Amino acid sequence: MTLNWKIGGLLLGLVFFAAVLLVKPIGVSTQFVILDGIVADMVNPDLVTQTDEGYTSTNAYLAKSKGKYAKSVANPLNYSFIFVIAMVVGGFVSVMMRGGLDKAERTMPALWRANFGDSAAKRNLATFVGGFIVLYGARLAGGCTSGHMMSGMMQTSLSGYIFALGAFAAAVPVAMMLYKKEA
Amino acid sequence: MTSIILAIVLGVAFGFVLDRIGATNPTVIGRMLNLTNLSLAKTIVLAIGVGSVLMFGGQMLGLVSVGHMSVKAAYIGVFxxxxxxxxxxxxxxxxxxxxxxxxxxxxxxALFFIAGGLLGAAAYMVTYPSWKASGLLDSIAGGKVTLGTVPGSKFEGITALPGDILGIVLGLGFIVLAFALPDRLAGQPGGAARQPAE
Known part of the structure; x- marks a missing residue:
């Protein structure tokens, strides 16, 4: 059951407002980098190291902005990382309260099935490739739908508008090409 | 510790609401992006408007700290x-x-999406130096800037317009836009896409 857009939009707006009131604007995609860093640092403990001023890394991306990401990798119990873990819990609670997701939907969404058939392997390959492009793009852009588009445009930041323009300029034609059959 | 509790409360709320508005359902996303059902677009646009009006209104009343704003840099790579x-x-x-x-x-x-995402993020971490060297990450139009100049903010404005008032005006504009957007822009009116998700 999907909420009416007026109620849903109000609730979503309140969540974004509560975040900026209490802590800071919402963002998600950085945490993919942090999790990569945590895993990589377990394999190779020399990746992130402590310095006199804080943290640094042999990876230039983790070391940028005075080791901001390196610090989060070294201290996973930080606000932004826990926030994303909590989002998973929120999704779980919501779906349980609406009676769970049916079996067919758990494998693939109806619109995909209507256009590309029942193969789970095909769907999983598509989401894997999609995930790769989405996160590579989000890190290049410096944020994703949450951080750039929603938090950014809400704060009237120029970068949020540039990002939204790029995202929809690609997303709409690709979706129109892919999903010709309605479900 | 407080920040961890806030992370849990806000994160759970965000995840819960994202699920309830249908944003976790790729069918709903696909219908928005192929323009056959814009109700999620209306939800998102309304949320941006509501968030903006509350945040800038709260700042003007002194209830919301301007220091909590976090503006990202503008550069070609963003596009x-x-x-x-x-x-x-x-x-x-x-x-x-x-x-x-x-x-x-x-x-x-979605698990495969996350796996692909972790690999994509890792690929960016490795290729970051080439992007950096290309100049495509260099700031444009002042970098971390807002459309107006927000009083008390460390971020500069690209115009001298009062940023808080501009934020409220734009926020109201988003709210109007949410109401003005049609239910669909493509496909058959009253077609299958009108059915509720799932």
Whole structure:
């Protein structure tokens, strides 16, 4: 059951407002980098190291902005990382309260099935490739739908508008090409 | 400790609401992006408007700290990255936030999205020096800037317009836009896409 857009939009707006009131604007995609860093640092403990001023890394991306990401990798119990873990819990609670997701939907969404058939392997390959492009793009852009588009445009930041323009300029034609059959 | 509790409360609320507005369902995302059902677009546009009016209104009343604002830099890579994200978003039906929430809601395909995402983020970490050297990450139009100049903010404005008032005006504009957007722009009116999700 999907909420009416007026109620849903109000609730979503309140969540974004509560975040900026209490802590800071919402963002998600950085945490993919942090999790990569945590895993990589377990394999190779020399990746992130402590310095006199804080943290640094042999990876230039983790070391940028005075080791901001390196610090989060070294201290996973930080606000932004826990926030994303909590989002998973929120999704779980919501779906349980609406009676769970049916079996067919758990494998693939109806619109995909209507256009590309029942193969789970095909769907999983598509989401894997999609995930790769989405996160590579989000890190290049410096944020994703949450951080750039929603938090950014809400704060009237120029970068949020540039990002939204790029995202929809690609997303709409690709979706129109892919999903010709309605479900 | 307080910040961890806030992370849990706000994160759970965000995940919960993303699921309830249908954003974790790639069918709903696909219908928005192929323009056959814009109700999620209306939801998102309304949320941006509501958030903006409350935040800037709160700042003007002194209830919201201007220091909590966090503006990201503008550079050419923002547009290129946006294009990439948009293409992947349309293909998978997930963006980074909705992908993790969808995994929590029991969607198995979202786990593959997260795996691909972790690999994509790692690929960016490795290739970052080339992007840096290309100049495509260099700030344009002042970098971390807002459209107006927000009083008390460390971020500069690209215009001298009062940023808080501009924020409220734009926020109200988003709210009007949410109401003005039609239910659909493509496909058959009253077609299958009008059916509720799932």
């Amino acid at each position: 290129i990255g946006g294009l990439m994200l948009g293409a992947g978003w349309a293909l998978a039906g997930f963006c980074p936030g909705t992908g993790v929430v969808a995994a929590g809601s029991g969607r198995k395909d």
